[in-house]
Amino acid sequence: MVRDPERKKVLRQCAFNQPKVEEASTVLIMIADPGGVEENLERVLDSWQKLGYIKSDIRKTYTEMAKNLYESEDSLKRKIFAVKNTALFAMNLMIAAKGLGLETHPMDGFDEECIKKEFHIPDDKIIPMLVAVGYLRSGITLLPRAFRRELSEFVRFEKF
Ligand SMILES: Cc1cc2nc3c(=O)[nH]c(=O)nc-3n(C[C@H](O)[C@H](O)[C@H](O)COP(=O)(O)O)c2cc1C
Numbered sequence: 001m002v003r004d005p006e007r008k009k010v011l012r013q014c015a016f017n018q019p020k021v022e023e024a025s026t027v028l029i030m031i032a033d034p035g036g037v038e039e040n041l042e043r044v045l046d047s048w049q050k051l052g053y054i055k056s057d058i059r060k061t062y063t064e065m066a067k068n069l070y071e072s073e074d075s076l077k078r079k080i081f082a083v084k085n086t087a088l089f090a091m092n093l094m095i096a097a098k099g100l101g102l103e104t105h106p107m108d109g110f111d112e113e114c115i116k117k118e119f120h121i122p123d124d125k126i127i128p129m130l131v132a133v134g135y136l137r138s139g140i141t142l143l144p145r146a147f148r149r150e151l152s153e154f155v156r157f158e159k160f
Helices: 005-014 019-023 036-050 056-070 076-099 112-118
Strands: 026-032 103-107 126-134
Touching (some): 005 019, 005 026
Antiparallel strands (some): 103 126
16 A cells, blocks of 8 residues: 555656556555465465364365465466456455545556565565555546446357
């Protein structure tokens, strides 16, 4: 979460000098962690066991299943899984922010290596997007909503 004006200046430079990075109250750097599977597995299984979802004898099977499903430490599958989770989190955060009267703006226009270097983010992490968050400045009227495809253009029934 980047709030400090000086740090926002640095982030702006990593985001192709986009003014909104400095203008927004806060810019969130969304970070996906491909190592999250192992990091949290034991804690999740502890909670499942405590709450009675599973018995202790099945823990080993679940651990092996997770390892097989997400493959090696730097597998593409694991990276995609981390990005899926982070994108879901980002969208939920944007909806919640709107509910609290804030505006948000997802951003893909940035140099990932620059952000990692400037903000000391370990190299194995992935930055799927930035999200600028703030209140709409008073006296500003937003332009009308831009083009949206009709549902029928992209919803398929039963097969692609
Ligand atoms: C994943 C994603 C990344 C985006 N990256 C940028 C960006 O770096 N800079 C920008 O000005 N707009 C970016 N946009 C577009 C805006 O966030 C926003 O969608 C756009 O201003 C239009 O608003 P609307 O989607 O409500 O029509 C991005 C949108 C998405 C979905």
